[in-house]
Amino acid sequence: MGEGAARAELPVPLFCAGGIATPADAALVMQLGAQAVFVGSGIFKSSDPAKRARAIVEATTHFDDAEIVAKVSRGLGEPMRGEEIGTLDVKLAERGW
Amino acid sequence: MKVGVLALQGAFREHAEALGALGADVTLVKRPEHLAGVDAIVLPGGESTTIDKLLDTSELREPLHERLHHGLPAFATCAGLIVCASGIVDGRPDQRPLGVLDVTVRRNGYGRQRESFEADLKVRSLPGDAFRGVFIRAPVVERVGAAVEVLAAHEGVPVLGRQGAIWFSSFHPELAGDLRLHESFLHEVG
Numbered sequence: 001m002g003e004g005a006a007r008a009e010l011p012v013p014l015f016c017a018g019g020i021a022t023p024a025d026a027a028l029v030m031q032l033g034a035q036a037v038f039v040g041s042g043i044f045k046s047s048d049p050a051k052r053a054r055a056i057v058e059a060t061t062h063f064d065d066a067e068i069v070a071k072v073s074r075g076l077g078e079p080m081r082g083e084e085i086g087t088l089d090v091k092l093a094e095r096g097w
Numbered sequence: 098m099k100v101g102v103l104a105l106q107g108a109f110r111e112h113a114e115a116l117g118a119l120g121a122d123v124t125l126v127k128r129p130e131h132l133a134g135v136d137a138i139v140l141p142g143g144e145s146t147t148i149d150k151l152l153d154t155s156e157l158r159e160p161l162h163e164r165l166h167h168g169l170p171a172f173a174t175c176a177g178l179i180v181c182a183s184g185i186v187d188g189r190p191d192q193r194p195l196g197v198l199d200v201t202v203r204r205n206g207y208g209r210q211r212e213s214f215e216a217d218l219k220v221r222s223l224p225g226d227a228f229r230g231v232f233i234r235a236p237v238v239e240r241v242g243a244a245v246e247v248l249a250a251h252e253g254v255p256v257l258g259r260q261g262a263i264w265f266s267s268f269h270p271e272l273a274g275d276l277r278l279h280e281s282f283l284h285e286v287g
Contacts, residue, residue: 058154061105062127
């Protein structure tokens with residue numbers, strides 16, 4: 001903790017993943033200190049995966065340039081949709097329902 | 098001295114830390130305007146086809162090529178070497194190397210991630226201890242032109258060299274915990 005505080009960053013690389021669906025999401029975690037962003041369903045469950053993948057990569061590289069993040073965010077089609085938990089067919093645990 | 102580090106993707110942070118530790122004024126290069134006033138540049142390792150695409154989207158391809166072509170000193174490491182090469186074997190068909198180094202490289206020539214390795218290298222320009230080469234999905238240098246001076250080889254294959262002001266390595270010198278190569282690069286361009 002002391003080392004992290006002194007450096008104002010983690011002593012190891014930080015990879016962020018989970019729920020990243022837009023270029024702005026990727027830029028946000030990079031601004032928060034990530035060195036890399038890992039995106040799966042956010043790309044594959046979108047309406048135009050190739051275009052969205054490219055836009056997320058560009059937003060990750062240029063995370064501190066709002067103009068570029070805004071530019072690559074345009075015209076990407078539909079993002080990944082969140083799913084209502086009560087409608088899921090597969091439940092990973094039976095408790096708590 | 099102001100040293101740029103191409104920061105589109107890959108190990109730019111580790112290079113920036115190494116150069117900063119040696120007292121260089123380091124600037125991360127992500128856009129054409131970041132090249133202004135740069136006295137030298139490091140092209141880091143990473144994933145060469147990703148860097149290739151980002152050179153276009155960041156509008157850096159032409160200005161970077163222009164500066165390198167006109168003698169900007171550079172240290173191109175691993176994927177950076179692929180970016181600078183004149184020929185790529187096993188690249189993507191749409192990959193366009195800058196062609197500022199008269200070498201042909203085979204992308205991922207040393208194998209996939211699990212074949213990554215370290216090796217002690219005898220560097221001609223560094224007296225004393227061997228330099229620990231960290232090879233990560235490294236390219237194999239298959240051909241070097243007459244203008245290339247080879248500074249180190251591994252199993253008979255060039256792994257470190259230079260052509261004029263452009264230095265190259267197929268390994269990652271920034272990960273060795275040994276700053277001698279960065280130091281000699283800075284010493285020469287400074």
